[in-house]
Amino acid sequence: MLSISRRNRNKLRNLSYFDKLLLLSILCLSFTLLLVILSVRSGPVSINFAEILNILINILNSSESTIDMNSQIILNIRLPRIILAVLVGISLSVSGAIMQGLFRNPMADPSIIGVSSGAAVGAVSSIALGIYSLSLIVLPLMAFLGGIIAAFTVYFISFVSGRNSLVSLILGGLAISLFANSVISMIILASSEYGEMSSILFWLAGGLESTRWDHVFLLFPIVLINLPILIFYSNKLNVLALSDDSAKSLGLNVSKTRLILLLSTTALTSMAVAVSGIIAFVGIIIPHIVRLITGPDNRVVIPISALLGSLFLVFTDYLARTIFSPTEIRLGIITSLVGAPFFIYLLIRQRTTEVAQ
Amino acid sequence: MSFSLLNINYQNNNKNILNDISIDFTEKSIGVLGHNGSGKTTLMKILSGITKPTSGKVEFDKKNLKHISDLDRAKNIGYVQQDREYVIGFTLYEYVELGTFPNKNILDFKKNLDSKVIDKALDIVGLLNRKDELVDNLSGGEMQILRIARVLAQNTRVILFDEPTSNLDLKNAHKVSSLIKKLNSHGIQTIVTSHDFRILKDISDFLCLLKNGVILDFGKTKDVLTHENIINAFELLPEHYSKIDSNEFKDL
Structure with a gap:
């Protein structure tokens, strides 16, 4: 069984870079499209396809008569939510x-x-400071600031202070997460209003249930700028698999590349967190599945992770809305329930290869 | 192709690693012999351009190495070294493909433009028939040979080897040294460091003797490899060099 799957995998791996990209893109995109259609349809209020089409045609004709409830649900609740799922999926998995x-x-x-x-x-x-109401971008900016501080701290732990090992990175990340979570708990305990408290709790296990178009408009430009940058850098990321000296001898400016990649991914992650809270483990599940299929070439892994990531989030969000409908499960809870066992599996496998070497 | 070093100094943590080194490397096959900590690796890093000297000037083909762009430098100078790499899950082919980076254009969508270069590099080192295997299964010696293939795929005129045979068993060490000689015959300049004169005596036509960051001697290998030079360079005491077979110098 294992040998068969390995042979099949190799067949796909041996395809040229472009063929792999084309084949997998078409596959992911068609599944995503199917899921999007399904997601727009379903929910506490079921709306049939003819009506959805009708509503969409109405917007295209820009008629003003789109104020009935079903079109409100489609246009202002489901559509932005699905689009945000796509954008968050891209951000986290890339x-x-x-x-x-x-x-x-x-x-x-x-x-x-x-x-x-x-x-x-x-x-x-x-x-908590009450400054988020000053402007729509205050909260995302603060999120980016927090993300940057965490990113550079873990970067320092992992590279500057001694050897970069699996354990020091994970322990460093754990320390930062614990610290951050206790700060959040502190803020929750200090807040007197119930409304403020529940809106803060939202960030600990994220979800998309309160999505508005504003959220889409915040994340969209960040993805639009950073995704092309990261795809362009995927070739350089490949070379970073070698030691720093080897990468330099191949003509790569290692510290500049690292800095750009760190800033760019932090911007993506922070903005995704700002609009949807913490949705954990997506960034580990998706790239690993993609690498299993395509091999480690980041020129394929990055774009396909973006596509599979959006597919995955549209799907899990669909589950979150429909499993116990009309009650919703938090999206972040579902991804953690799936992701944590996957993470443990990877950790065990990783330790065995390290021991084997 | 030629290197020309002028008054090269290198300091790290206020310690002099290289002391005022001036030398021309124009020969095809050069070895750098020295004890551990003599500054061999630093010298190679400076030649490869990845480390800048504290003071002094390196010229490559009569151009200041400082003013050659990273990518142009990488198209001309390859560097084989032993280092930790995170390449679990790569096939041999995918690993060697990394070497094509300086000559690769990401917008190039043509069907595996580099595959001929990669196959040829794997063929030269004798690993072509295993190109779809994972690097995870390679032994240390095979990995070192694969590293050479990666640098070959870089298609450079000069290849620097830093301690290419240390940590290898006799069979793989022999493979690597005959590979280096093969590269010379293909017109590639090789500069090889080692702390073992027995290896360099086979590989290199010319030898540079390094001690505490200073060049003791440079010339034809057989002229440099004298009893006195070795004793001086490695600070051997009588009880050490009595164990070295003096015949090893006679047959040079």
Whole structure:
């Protein structure tokens, strides 16, 4: 059984870079499209396809008569939510794939190394301080600030202070996450209003249930800028798998590349956290599945992770809305329930290969 | 292709690693012999351009190495070294492909433009028939040979080898040294460091003797490898060098 799957995998791996990209993109995109259609349809209020089409045609004709309830549900609740799921999926899985290469560590992921928690602290502080109402971008900016502090701290732990090992990165990330979570708990305990408290709790296990178009408009430009940058850098990320000296001897400016990748992924992660809270483990599950299929070439892994990541989040969000409908499960809870066992499995496998070497 | 070093100094933590080194490396096959900590690795890093000297000037093909762009440098100078790499899950082919980086254009969508270069590099080192295997299964010696293939795929005119045979068993060490000689015959300049004169005596036509960051001697290998030079360079005491077979110098 194992040998058969290995042979099949090799067949796909031997395809040229472009063929792999084309084949897998088409596959992911068609499944995503199917799921999007399914997601728009389903929910506490079921709306049939003819009506959905009708509503969409109405917007295209820009008629003003789209104020009935069903079109409100589609246009202002479901559509932004699905689009945000796509964007968050892209942000988290691409960030994970990049961080694994950047830290030369298969267990790196925005939530595990503490960047997500850092961003959450930033977002929560802006609420606690009451400055988030000044402008729509205050909260995301604070999230980015928190994310950057966490990212550079873990970077320092992992590279500057001694050898970059699997354990020091994970322990460093754990320390940052614990610290961030206790700051959040402190803020929750200090807050007197119930409303403020529950809106802060939102960041600990993220979800998409309160999505508005504003959220989409915040994350969209960040993805639009950073995704092309990261795809362009995927070739350089490949070379970072070698030692720093070898990468330099291949003509790569190692510290500049690392800095750009770290800033870019932190921006993506922080903004995703700002709009959806912490949705853990996506950045570790998706790139690992992609690498299993395509091999380690980041020129394929990065774009396909983006596509599979959005597919995955649209799917899990669909589950979150429908399993116990009309009650919702938090999306972040589902990804953690799936992700934590996967993470443990990877950790065990990783330890055995390390021992074997 | 030629290197020209002028008054090279290198300091690390206020310690002099290289002391005012001036030398021309124009020969095809050069060895650098020295004790551990003599500054061999630093010298190689400075030649490869990845480390800048504290003071002094390196010229490559009469151009200041400082003013050659990273990518142009990588198209001309390859560097084989032993180092920790995170390449679990790579096939041999995918690993060697990393060497094509300086010559690769990411917007190049043509079907595996580099595959000929990669196959040829794997063929030269004798690993072509295993190209779809994972590097995880390679032994240390095979990994070292694969590293050479990666640098070959870089398609450079000069290849620097830092201690290419240390940590290898006799069979693999022999493979590596005959590979280096093969590269010379293909017109590639090789500069090889070692702390073992027995290896360099086979590989290199010319030898540079390094001690505490200073060049003791440079010339044809057989002229440099004298009893006195070795004793001086490695600070051997009589009880050490009595164990070295003096015949080893006679047959040079």
